[in-house]
Amino acid sequence: MNDSVINEVTERLKALGIQYELDEHEAVFTIEAIIALGLNKKGMIPVNLFLRDASGKRHFLVIHDGEKQTDLKTLREQIGCSRLSFGSEERLMKHLGLTRGSVSPFGLINNVNHDVEVVIDESIRGREKLGFHPNINTATVWVSYDDFMKFVEDCGNPVKFVNC
Numbered sequence: 001m002n003d004s005v006i007n008e009v010t011e012r013l014k015a016l017g018i019q020y021e022l023d024e025h026e027a028v029f030t031i032e033a034i035i036a037l038g039l040n041k042k043g044m045i046p047v048n049l050f051l052r053d054a055s056g057k058r059h060f061l062v063i064h065d066g067e068k069q070t071d072l073k074t075l076r077e078q079i080g081c082s083r084l085s086f087g088s089e090e091r092l093m094k095h096l097g098l099t100r101g102s103v104s105p106f107g108l109i110n111n112v113n114h115d116v117e118v119v120i121d122e123s124i125r126g127r128e129k130l131g132f133h134p135n136i137n138t139a140t141v142w143v144s145y146d147d148f149m150k151f152v153e154d155c156g157n158p159v160k161f162v163n164c
Contacts, residue, residue, distance in 0.1 A: 002136055009106045009134035009141060016154055021142040028137055029101040031066040039140055040066075043129025046121075048103040050092050054082040059095050061157075063105060064121035064164040071164070078162040079119055097135070104133040105148070106141070108155035118157050121164040124148075 006022070013020050023042075028034050034045050049062040049070065058081055064070055072084045092098050097110030108116065124130065130148050131140040143151070152159060 002138055005136045006134045006139055008109065012106075012109055013141070013143070013147075013151065016147075016150055018143060018147040018150060020147070022134070022139060023131075023142070024139045026138065027101070034066075034131075034140075039131060042142060043131055044124070044127045045131040045140070046124055048105065048132070050087045050096065050098075050103050050116075051084045052087045052091060053084060056091075059087060059091065059116045060084070060119050061096070061103070061105060061108070061116050062119045062121075062164070063124060065123040068121070068123065068164055070121075075119070075162060075164060079117070079160055102133050102135055102137045104135055105152060106132060106135050108152065108157055110135075111155070111157060114156045114158070116157055118152055118159045120152075120159065120161050122161055123164070125161075 025037055031047060034040055039045060045066055046063045047066045051060045051062055076084050089100055095111055095116050096107030098107040127145045129142050130145060131142050134141045
């Protein structure tokens with residue numbers, strides 16, 4: 001399963017003409033585990049949060065600097081929604097085809113309805129290298145900020161920039 005999941009992402013990147021590097025590693029579930037493996041030395045590894053509003057009608061993929069804490073109240077005000085909470089594993093699978101620990105913007109390839117809103121922290125802009133799981137937490141794919149945005153825009157989901 002690992003190879004097919006990774007191949008789906010890398011094939012999409014190749015189709016878009018996106019240069020990438022792939023590092024395979026043991027499963028990681030936290031930024032601390034990523035740091036312990038030394039992966040953060042290659043570039044920024046953003047935190048990816050799958051959130052929903054209080055009614056469960058709006059879903060968000062929030063991408064921010066892993067060294068910052070996200071204030072959900074401030075975020076809520078910036079994106080104009082009701083109280084935010086983490087989406088359940090069932091919602092995560094339904095909307096992004098992902099499991100906990102593997103949340104990634106590459107999951108947008110599974111969001112055919114484009115109903116997950118992408119919320120990107122301004123601190124991500126212009127980064128030379130960003131590392132994301134290729135929809136499985138046993139690998140990290142490295143891309144430039146510009147190529148990351150090319151991928152996100154190709155997916156067709158709404159995008160908003162905020163200051164987390």
